[in-house]
Amino acid sequence: MTEYQPHRLSVAPMMDWTDRHCRAFHRRFTRRALLYTEMVTTGAVLRGPRERLLRFAREEHPVALQLGGSVPAELAEAARIGRDLGFDEINLNVGCPSDRVQSGCFGAALMREPALVADCAAAMIAAAGPVPVSVKCRIGVDDQDPEVVLPEFLRRVAAAGVGRFAIHARKAWLQGLSPKENREIPPLDHDLARRMKVAFPELEIAINGGITDLDTAEAFLARGLDGVMIGRAAYHNPALLGAVDRRVFGGATPDVAAEDAVRAMLPYIEAELRNGAELPRITRHMLGAFQGRPGARAWRRMLSERAHRAGAGPELVERALAEVTGAGDQVSVGNATPDLQPR
Known part of the structure; x- marks a missing residue:
């Protein structure tokens, strides 16, 4: 475990992108930022090619495992495996809107099931031991009112023991939009995520969605958010990570070209x-x-x-x-x- 707060700046989990080779490259730019695996389903962890899917190198630390699932017992076992493999954090995906995820009743579809998410989180926390369990979520789905849904979601899941959330500040539309469109079309509501930190000061809340540079990241941190998660911008322009250790974490090391x-x-x-x-x-x-x-x-x-x-x-x-x-x-x-x- 690290003494500083690696979630202060993290690179978002991205399907087909943040595999171990991607993380190895990103780690060459920043020693301190938290890196995530791609989302791995509980079925793949428990019954699939686990060694290939969960393999990571010591130099990748701090690194978080993101799990996709909705069965508490299966998530608990997958979290235990992640703990034993040495991941620094276990994260539950409550944000992915893809058809494949919806058919398994997890990802963003779980925004409609806060009680189930709470049960899943409690099981994961019990199994992960000292390794923290976090949740990455949307502000709502479909016709939900985020102003009502998000605070209730945070309240119920936090009551199960989760202290850290990454909020993708967009709704997800489970029908009618592709995963790509769900990353671009629903409007961003960064202010709602910021207000959740005010409403729940005891929680660690990171913001995700539409953040493309370190100036914006630093501005969110200055406004009281605990962390910023950067996704596609870090993938398509990884050089922006070269200044993270100095600008975000206050390190005394030169930027990495x-x-x-x-x-x-x-x-x-x-x-x-x-x-x-x-x-x-x-x-x-x-x-x-x-x-x-x-x-x-x-x-x-x-x-x-x-x-x-x-x-x-x-x-x-x-x-x-x-x-x-x-x-x-x-x-x-x-x-x-x-x-x-x-x-």
Whole structure:
């Protein structure tokens, strides 16, 4: 467990994106931010390829496991497994609106079932022992009134023992919108999430949704929220994480430049390839490293077109990096890479 508060800035769990290779890259930018797994269903944890789905490296700490499910006993067992594997937090997904999640009666559909969520959370807390259990939720679904639904949801789930919530400040529409549209179309209500912190000062509340830069993140923290969760912006422009340890956590370390984070990935890539990993599975998470900079297009093109070729390895990443460093940019800012030892 860490002495500081890693949830002060976290990278949101994102299906098909925040796998262990993605987390390894993000960790090269920030030692302190909380990283999340993709959502893993209880069925996959209990009956699926558990080792592959839950594998993570020591250097990823602090890292949280996000679970999807609605059966208290199954969530309890999955939480116990997460505890034993060494995750720093276990999170229950009450926000994903995909059809697959709805058919299993979990994710955002659980916003309609606060009593069930409370039962699930209580079971997880009992099983996870000292590892904290948190909930990531929406402000409501469909025709619910968030002003009524959200405070009641927080009250009932907090009564079960949950002290930490990440609130995606949008409704989810379970019918009529795709998961992508549910991340963009329902209007944001950041102020409602902020008012929940005022109404429930004893809870730790992080805000999620539409946050694209550290200026905005710092502004929310200054207004009293306990944490900020950044999703797609951190994935598509991971370099913004390079200033997190200094700006959000007050660390005395230099910011991490994208070039240095990429170089720090080279030994990881080499080791993973030796263990049978496929290069495109790693480099797909690195494509946005130089977003908006000269050479970024060449970087993306080289990795996208050549990473799948036989024999491709770290040297391809180095050649792609040369497309950026040879494009007139400053090669390094601070020349720093984060200390990857957990603290």
